[in-house]
Amino acid sequence: MSHGLFRTEWVAGEPPDIHHMDVPTAYDAAKLGMWLFLATEILLFGGLFAAYALFHWAYPTEFHHASKELNWKIGAFNTCVLLISSFYAALSVDAAQHNNNKKVVRYLLITLGCGLIFLVVKYFEWTGKASHGLFPGTSGEHGAFNSPEFNHSYRMFFGLYYCMTGLHALHVIIGMAILAWAANLARKGRFSKRYYTPVEVGALYWHLVDLIWIYLFPLLYLVG
Amino acid sequence: MTSHQHAANPAQNYLNHPKGVWSWLTTTDHKRIALLYLFTILLSFFAGGVAALVMRTELMFPGHDLVSADTYNRLFTLHGVLMIFLFIVPGIPATMGNFLLPLMIGAKDVAFPRLNLLSYYIYVIGALFGVAALANPVDTGWTFYTPYSMDTGTSVVLMTAAAFILGFSSILTGLNFIVTVHKLRAPGMTWSRLPVFVWGTYATAVIQTLATPVVGITLLLLIMERLMGVGIFDPKLGGDPVLFQHMFWFYSHPVVYIMVLPAFGVVGEIIPVFSRKPLFGYRIVCLSSLAIAIIGFVVWAHHMFVAGISDTAAIYFSIITFAVAIPTAIKVFNWVSTMYKGSIRFDTPMLYAMGFVFLFLVAGTTGIYLAALAADVFYHDTYFVVAHFHYTIQGGAVIGLMAALHFWFPKMTGKMYNETVGKIAWILVFIGFNLTFIPQFGLGMEGMPRRYYDYLPEFQSMHSLSTIGAYVNAFGYSFALFNLLWAWIFSKNYAPANPYESLSLEWQTPSPPPTENFVETPIVTDWTYGYGTPLKSGAH
Numbered sequence: 001m002s003h004g005l006f007r008t009e010w011v012a013g014e015p016p017d018i019h020h021m022d023v024p025t026a027y028d029a030a031k032l033g034m035w036l037f038l039a040t041e042i043l044l045f046g047g048l049f050a051a052y053a054l055f056h057w058a059y060p061t062e063f064h065h066a067s068k069e070l071n072w073k074i075g076a077f078n079t080c081v082l083l084i085s086s087f088y089a090a091l092s093v094d095a096a097q098h099n100n101n102k103k104v105v106r107y108l109l110i111t112l113g114c115g116l117i118f119l120v121v122k123y124f125e126w127t128g129k130a131s132h133g134l135f136p137g138t139s140g141e142h143g144a145f146n147s148p149e150f151n152h153s154y155r156m157f158f159g160l161y162y163c164m165t166g167l168h169a170l171h172v173i174i175g176m177a178i179l180a181w182a183a184n185l186a187r188k189g190r191f192s193k194r195y196y197t198p199v200e201v202g203a204l205y206w207h208l209v210d211l212i213w214i215y216l217f218p219l220l221y222l223v224g
Numbered sequence: 225m226t227s228h229q230h231a232a233n234p235a236q237n238y239l240n241h242p243k244g245v246w247s248w249l250t251t252t253d254h255k256r257i258a259l260l261y262l263f264t265i266l267l268s269f270f271a272g273g274v275a276a277l278v279m280r281t282e283l284m285f286p287g288h289d290l291v292s293a294d295t296y297n298r299l300f301t302l303h304g305v306l307m308i309f310l311f312i313v314p315g316i317p318a319t320m321g322n323f324l325l326p327l328m329i330g331a332k333d334v335a336f337p338r339l340n341l342l343s344y345y346i347y348v349i350g351a352l353f354g355v356a357a358l359a360n361p362v363d364t365g366w367t368f369y370t371p372y373s374m375d376t377g378t379s380v381v382l383m384t385a386a387a388f389i390l391g392f393s394s395i396l397t398g399l400n401f402i403v404t405v406h407k408l409r410a411p412g413m414t415w416s417r418l419p420v421f422v423w424g425t426y427a428t429a430v431i432q433t434l435a436t437p438v439v440g441i442t443l444l445l446l447i448m449e450r451l452m453g454v455g456i457f458d459p460k461l462g463g464d465p466v467l468f469q470h471m472f473w474f475y476s477h478p479v480v481y482i483m484v485l486p487a488f489g490v491v492g493e494i495i496p497v498f499s500r501k502p503l504f505g506y507r508i509v510c511l512s513s514l515a516i517a518i519i520g521f522v523v524w525a526h527h528m529f530v531a532g533i534s535d536t537a538a539i540y541f542s543i544i545t546f547a548v549a550i551p552t553a554i555k556v557f558n559w560v561s562t563m564y565k566g567s568i569r570f571d572t573p574m575l576y577a578m579g580f581v582f583l584f585l586v587a588g589t590t591g592i593y594l595a596a597l598a599a600d601v602f603y604h605d606t607y608f609v610v611a612h613f614h615y616t617i618q619g620g621a622v623i624g625l626m627a628a629l630h631f632w633f634p635k636m637t638g639k640m641y642n643e644t645v646g647k648i649a650w651i652l653v654f655i656g657f658n659l660t661f662i663p664q665f666g667l668g669m670e671g672m673p674r675r676y677y678d679y680l681p682e683f684q685s686m687h688s689l690s691t692i693g694a695y696v697n698a699f700g701y702s703f704a705l706f707n708l709l710w711a712w713i714f715s716k717n718y719a720p721a722n723p724y725e726s727l728s729l730e731w732q733t734p735s736p737p738p739t740e741n742f743v744e745t746p747i748v749t750d751w752t753y754g755y756g757t758p759l760k761s762g763a764h
Contacts, residue, residue, distance in 0.1 A: 019332065019333075019740075020331065020332035020333040020337070020408070021331075021332075021335070021407070021408060025407050025408070028407055029335040029336070029403050029406075029407045029408075032402075032403050032406060032407065033335065033336060033339075033399055033400075033403045036399045036402060036403070036433055037399060039433065039434065040395050040399070040433055040434070040436070040437040041437070043434060043435075043437035043438055044437040044438070044440055044441050045441070046437075046438065046441075047437075047438050047440075047441030047442055047445070047471055048441060048445075050471070051445070051456050051467065051471075054464070054467060055456070055462075055463075058462075059462065135452075155454075155455050155461060155462075156454070156455050156456065156461065156462055156463065159448075159452070159453075159454025159455050159456060160454070160456070162452070162454070163444075163445065163448055163454060163456075167441075167444075
């Protein structure tokens with residue numbers, strides 16, 4: 001009975017041999033596990049959403065002005081990029097279910113490319129804001145937080161902005177790592193209609209990353 | 225209750241096959257992972273216990289005796305962090321839960337064995353962060369309340385990072401257990417036949433999975449606060465320190481149920497076996513675990529009655545807190561009813577289980593004092609709270625763990641321990657525990673605040689009693705654990721498959737179990753608690 005830590009042997013298109021459960025159970029278990037993990041992710045972000053709601057309620061005018069510092073067009077562009085990426089993630093699952101490993105690779109690479117575009121855009125957005133001194137903890141004399149018109153709650157908005165988008169970006173990176181792993185398995189011809197669990201769970205995770213952004217975008221760029 | 229045969233070669237079991245340190249460190253066997261956890265958490269228990277003893281020694285007499293006031297602050301923080309995050313949160317779920325859950329439902333392993341090992345190593349990494357924080361130990365108390373935790377010069381970032389990582393480990397364990405219970409039950413093991421320990425662990429896993437992420441983000445925000453000054457918890461920047469308390473207790477109240485729900489499960493397993501009677505009110509006992517888990521999510525602000533929350537909120541949280549008493553009382557009544565007219569055998573596990581019922585009853589009734597708004601204003605932040613908390617967590621969770629360790633010791637190790645020594649150790653633990661904490665109820669009612677380094681001379685007699693109790697208690701635990709360790713290494717008294725004649729599945733396989741748990745997947749035809757005849761043979 002082989003149930004060591006590192007399993008290497010496999011047959012193309014066949015599910016891996018898992019010693020302690022049968023194939024349909026393993027598939028169900030993986031999916032349930034990922035759904036539960038998604039629930040924990042929502043609760044993790046839930047703390048930030050709760051803080052956002054509280055301080056938006058406490059400082060509505062300041063949040064309004066602070067959010068105008070953000071360029072909604074860039075945010076909208078990134079929203080579209082993530083929506084396209086999710087679409088291709090869904091297509092990759094479909095391709096795996098139809099035994100087409102080549103298409104899985106292609107669609108996942110498009111998804112990964114979108115993720116990369118998102119991060120690059122985000123990077124320039126962050127550094128642009130930070131160079132204008134819109135960064136928590138900035139103590140330079142020219143830091144915008146130190147000028148009178150940028151009061152405390154202004155700072156609060158950007159504190160939340162960096163925490164929320166930063167944590168989200170971290171999840172984009174984790175999601176990309178999972179999908180890259182799945183794409184690599186597909187490159188080796190691993191998937192078939194009998195076995196496509198990694199693509200499916202990876203795509204589920206990616207959809208959540210997308211979904212969280214869909215809430216972040218209006219809250220940070222539009223509602224304020 | 226099962227229709228399977230066990231004809232395994234008892235010489236080859238999970239302990240001795242495969243051999244070697246490397247095979248243990250890379251094991252995906254839930255039973256071995258349980259033992260890895262067990263040794264690690266007992267190390268934390270020891271370290272946390274030493275911190276407590278140093279504190280109690282300092283408090284033996286008023287004034288400065290042993291450590292400085294600053295060291296004292298760091299000691300009580302260290303004691304809290306070690307005992308909560310490193311010892312008792314993973315205490316029963318990661319050790320007994322890991323070992324028993326698959327066995328009790330007739331599975332070969334948990335759903336994700338490699339994830340299970342990963343949770344263990346994440347736990348170890350978290351522990352190492354905690355050790356790194358010892359360079360400049362934290363002095364905030366284990367609750368890390370803002371704004372002090374944002375200003376203190378101690379290594380709050382490392383310590384909260386440790387707690388964050390440990391939380392991640394806890395989430396993965398909980399997730400693994402939920403999926404295991406849903407997907408890997410043996411044929412015939414329906415939800416209404418699940419052992420109560422599985423129900424307790426399942427309810428715990430739900431809390432671990434759903435509450436821990438919230439403390440995760442809270443601690444992450446505290447770290448951000450210290451590193452970047454985002455201002456969310458900082459009143460100087462328009463933030464709200466009470467928000468930290470809300471978010472912290474949203475996890476940290478449910479977490480006391482993470483600690484105690486599996487202990488309820490342990491007691492529910494032990495009492496029927498040693499009373500030779502079916503568990504009274506099985507269905508309601510199982511459902512009350514879930515009810516506690518659910519209600520536990522909506523009572524958090526009862527920790528904050530004097531923190532400036534609104535009257536409306538306080539009244540709501542007070543009423544809901546009283547409601548927790550209903551499912552917990554249901555459990556106590558059902559355990560006692562199970563013992564009623566039973567053929568009770570007072571073996572060591574049963575003594576711990578009965579001790580648990582008594583101590584938890586004290587914990588529950590004193591909890592009512594604290595849930596009452598007017599009384600809480602007086603009792604808040606006094607030794608009354610300290611005593612109440614230790615009755616729930618030590619009297620509940622730790623005694624539950626001790627009960628479990630004694631009850632399943634023959635199954636885990638294949639040996640029998642010395643029953644007389646076990647009983648003597650139990651007496652010491654029980655007397656020592658009460659001697660430590662009954663005076664603390666008195667101190668609290670007299671107005672002695674918690675976390676104080678010094679006190680007025682009139683408190684001295686009760687403080688001294690409490691310190692003596694702490695030493696007796698510590699000696700009792702050491703004696704009990706030493707007895708187990710001795711038996712494991714040196715005893716020639718090998719355990720039969722089912723020394724206590726339990727009907728539960730884990731006892732229907734050899735002691736210790738083979739790597740695959742069961743030679744054939746068992747088929748379950750009845751519930752676990754169909755006792756009705758006295759023990760035919762003695763266990764020892």
